[in-house]
Amino acid sequence: MIKQIQEKINQYETIxxxxxxxxxxxxxxxxxxxxxxxKDRFPNKRVFVVGEEEPSLVFLGEMDHISDQEYNQALVIVCDTANTERIDDKRYDLGACLIKIDHHPNEEPYGDLVWVDTTFSSTSEMIVEFIEQGKTAGYKLNSTSALLLYAGIVGDTGRFRYTNTSPETLQRASLLVKQPFDQNAFYSNLHKKDLKITRLQGYVLQHFSILEETVGVMRLTKEDLERFNVTSTESSQLVNTFSDVEGLKVWVFFVEDGEKIRVRLRSKGPVINTIATEHSGGGHPMAAGATAYSWDETEEIVKKLVEVCK
Structure with a gap:
């Protein structure tokens, strides 16, 4: 599959x-x-990245703003996205060829080529393997790509603390840190918080609840977000705020976002992505997301979490 993707990249001038x-x-x-x-391998190809900016992660890089015309006879690659509903920028289907690269369960195998492998910790780790297998074709790491891929692996492994950190993950990460990028600056940028996020974090620590001594629950309403001047997306930084509480097996963040309620699920053992799929979502066995359409539905999700912990 990696060779097939390389062949497609060779064929197209716009990616x-x-x-x-x-x-x-x-x-x-x-x-x-x-x-x-x-870009490093093919300096003359036109390569674009699209989607909405995420202010807290803009230090990693900025998005391109392109017209629909750019998709004419273009190769489109979608990274780290299990289903088409979640793809940012819905023009993904305007190109001549579509490739999916992802490490989530392949619930929707969209695209002309599909490279999905759930044994990888992250899609960034898959890209490292893509480079390793592409050395003979001229692919290589530089300090910029190494930093970006390291950021992805660190993010999805929780700084190598989660159970998805395999020996192969550490081996591939070692290839990245051999490149000359500033790890201290990276971690400083990754973990810095605005004052408003820090104040909201204090609110979360005061107001989360624990059910049956195993299930942590936090609800953030629109009014809460407005009071702290924080967006629903920004609040995602706090999903693990109380994860170290003794005895906690699973925890959930409910964040009101317009007419919907974002559901962020995390676990230390019980499988929770099956619950996510029952509520317009999905993800990994121990880290998943979903959508609720009423606070009553959030109560149903909490009851299911209590049951799965039993």
Whole structure:
């Protein structure tokens, strides 16, 4: 599959790379990292990255603003996005060929070529493997692509603390840190918080609840977000605020966002992505997202979390 993707990249002069909406470090790391690798290998090709900007991660790189005409006879690659509903910038289907590269369960195998492998910690780790297998074809790392892919792996492994961190993950990460980028500056940028986020974090620590000594629950209403001047997307930085509480097995953040309620699910063991799929979502067994359409529906989700912990 990697060779087939390389052949497609060879064929097209314009390449446009997408990722999922409300991007995290892996979405941006894999998107921008792959773009950097292709630009380095093919300086004359036209390579674009598209989607909405995420202010807290803009230090990784900025998006391109392109017209619909650019998609004419273009190769489109979508990174780190399990289903078409979550692809940021809905013009992904205007190109001549579509490739999906992802490490989430392949619930919607869209695209002309599909490279999905759930054994990887992150899509960024997949791009590292793409480069390793593409050495003979001229692909290589530089300091910029290494930083971006390192950011993606760090983000999706929780700084190598999550169970998706395999020996192969660490081996591939070691290839990245051999490149000359500033790790201290990266971590400083990744973990810095605006004062408003820090104040909201204090509010979360005071107001989250624990059910059955195993399920952590936090609800943020539109009024809460307005009071702290924080967006729904920005609040995602706080999903693990109380994750270290003793005895906690799963936790959930409910964040009101317009007419919907964003649901962020995390676990230390029980499988929770099955619950996410029952509520317009999906993801990994221990890290998933969903959407609720009423506060009553959030109560249903909490009851299911209590049951899965039993």
């Amino acid at each position: 446009i790379i997408h990722r999922h909406e409300r991007p995290d470090p892996d979405a941006l790391g894999s998107q921008l990292g792959l773009a950097e690798v292709i």
